[in-house]
Amino acid sequence: MNGSGPKQIVWPRKLWLLLLIVGISTALFFVYDFIRFKQQIKVLTPEHRKVVIIGHAGRAFFSPFNPFNPLPPNSLASLLKALREDGADGLEVDVHVSRDGVPVLYHDETLNTMSEGKGKIENLPAASVIGLAYKGGWPYDFFHQEKIISLEDLLRELQKLPEFPDLHLDLRNYTLARDAYFARSVLGVLRKFHYPVEKLIIVYAKPELLDAFRVIEPRVKLLLDIGPDFEGSLKTILANRLHGLVAEGKQINVSQIKLARYYNLQVVLFGGKARNTIYKMVLLQPDAIEVNNIKALRKIVR
Helix, strand or coil: CCCCHHHHHHHHHHHHHHHHHHHHHHHHHHHHHHHHHHHHHHCCCCCHHCCEEEECCCCCEECCCCCCCCCCCCHHHHHHHHHHHHCCCCEEEEEEEECCCCEEEEECCCCCCCCCCCCHHHHHHHCCCCCCECCCCCCCCHCCCCCEHHHHHHHHHHHHCCCCCCCEEEEEEECCCHHHHHHHHHHHHHHHCCCHHHEEEECCCCHHHHHHHHHCCCCCEEEECCCCCEEEEEEEEHCCCCCEEEEHHHCCCCCHHHHHHCCCCEEEECCCCCCHHHHHHHCCCEEEEECCCCCHHHHHCC
């Protein structure tokens, strides 16, 4: 019985020692990380810093931390905060066209994934889609009341800015026969707001829809959304006289980008939430990055 007293004193001491070690280790890590970050920044040239910062679907996708983002992709709050608070140079948005020809902003193929609706937008009238509540699940829905908006809703807000930002339109079309209808619907809204063509980039994974845009507006930049097959994609780009490519940052390398530059192609990368991932994309010297963490990219290049 008498031996139990000292043990009760030793354990609190061990706990405090452990907490002290953890605290010192954490502090040293942050100091090291800060010093390394400063060294990385010094390596960057003015050419690296020219990269255009594009908010990927606004503030990107639902994220629990680094950074915390409860806003749905393509929602109005996400898009406007990317510009006004995070300091993006422009926006990337995902565009569907409803059955009755209204461009609608939504990321996924069907409404089932992130909203209270169901089905594909191209099969539904706009009135049954615009205004549907986004559903991100717990805990995100406690922090937002966002609803699906149209491209026109966004443009109405963008025209209030001192100048229109860069705008990348990532197309969502699932029926080849609708290509011309899709292009007319989207360009019609853009022309209504007199959106500068030089500020626009149209992105899609197949050249046929991109060509439908070129028929109506020959000046618009057309970029192919590519996958892992860089060589095959490059052949498609050159054969169809497209202006460049959009690729996930981790699926492309320096030599491939140099080859794209040889053909005077524009290169846009997307993705990146962790600072090191974004830094690696910056080193590749793309024209623009559609980034998931705008503030981190700004700290690197600005």
